[in-house]
Amino acid sequence: MTAEDPLSRIDxxxxxxxxxxxxxxxxxxxxxFLRAIGEARLITPLRSEGGHRRYSRYQLKIAARARELVDQGMPVEAACRIVILEDQLEEARRINEEHRTAAGSHHAADA
Structure with a gap:
């Protein structure tokens, strides 16, 4: 399958x-709701050639988390801020784990 093949984008x-x-x-x-979370800068949909909003699966996962919080009674802006902070925390944890793993392999090589 080549990069030009539309099926290459399916996953x-x-x-x-x-x-x-x-x-x-x-x-x-x-x-x-989608416009509101876009205005809160939680997700920024891409635009089609005709100017229509298009969303990815990743963006829908983020939107679904915001929707859970809104369904629990949280204002959209607050829900978006929480989701952004959760995402930043997850990224920080991932980076810390990478550093820990790299440091562990350096210490093993020194021994």
Missing amino acids: DDDYPAYTMGRAAELLGATPA
Whole structure:
């Protein structure tokens, strides 16, 4: 399969495959919810050549987490901030683990 083959994108979590309507349907949300989390800068949908919003699977996962918090009664802006902080914390943990693993392999080589 070549990079030009559309099927090569089928498993790409970052490929903007979903229209706003389809994304809202999958989330059980409204297009207004997707616009609100976009305005809160939680996710930035890509735009099609015609200017329509397109969402990736990764963005839908983030949106689903925000939707959980909103469903629990949290304002959209607060939910988005929490999801952003959770994402930053997860990234920091991943980086720390990489450093720990690298440091461990350096110490093993020194022994």
